[in-house]
Amino acid sequence: MSEPILLGISGSLRREATNRKLLREAARLFEPETFIEADLNLPLYDGDLETGAGIPDAVQLLADQIAQADAIIISTPEYNKGPSGVLKNALDWVSRTTGHPWMDKPVAVMSATGGRAGGERAQMILRSFMVPFQPRILQGPEIHLADSSNEFDADGRLSSDRYENTLRRLMQKLRAEAGS
Numbered sequence: 001m002s003e004p005i006l007l008g009i010s011g012s013l014r015r016e017a018t019n020r021k022l023l024r025e026a027a028r029l030f031e032p033e034t035f036i037e038a039d040l041n042l043p044l045y046d047g048d049l050e051t052g053a054g055i056p057d058a059v060q061l062l063a064d065q066i067a068q069a070d071a072i073i074i075s076t077p078e079y080n081k082g083p084s085g086v087l088k089n090a091l092d093w094v095s096r097t098t099g100h101p102w103m104d105k106p107v108a109v110m111s112a113t114g115g116r117a118g119g120e121r122a123q124m125i126l127r128s129f130m131v132p133f134q135p136r137i138l139q140g141p142e143i144h145l146a147d148s149s150n151e152f153d154a155d156g157r158l159s160s161d162r163y164e165n166t167l168r169r170l171m172q173k174l175r176a177e178a179g180s
Helices: 018-030 047-053 057-068 085-094 120-133 161-177
Strands: 005-010 034-037 071-076 106-112
Touching (some): 018 071, 018 106, 057 085
Parallel strands (some): 005 034
C-alpha cells in the first residue's frame, strides 16, 4: 500500500484554534505523505437549499476528501457540553451526499478545550453522531486536551510529554488501522 492520505477535521473555524493545532500535531506524529485539513466553512444545512441548488461544491469536496482519505482525525471543541455546531453541520451535509464516504474509514477522535474535562462530553456525543456513518472509530487511547490554550508552545507543538506520548500512541494505532 502507498503512503496513506490523512484527513484532519477541526470542529473549530478559527485559524489558530487549539483543535487545529492538535490536528497538526497528530499529523506530524502520524507522518503521512499527504495531510489535508478540511474546510468546514459551509452553509448551514437547509433542505430548501439542497432541493433548489443541490449539494454545495464545498460539501461535495469534503465528502470526496473523506472518501479518498485512508485515515481521518477529528478534533472537536466542547461548546455547551457538546461538539460544535460547525462540526454537526458538516456531518449533516455529508450525510446528504451520494455514496457512503465514511464507511469503514479508520477515525481517531480527540478534543481540545479550555475547560478542565478536555472535551470528554463532546467526544462522547461526537462518537454517537458517527454511528450512522459506520466508520471504524478507534477506542483509544483518548486525547482530552484540557486548558488547551496553555498546552502548546510558540511553534504550535504540544508542550507536555504526557499528551504527546498519548497522541503518538493514538496515531500509531490509526496508522496500523489504515493498513500501512
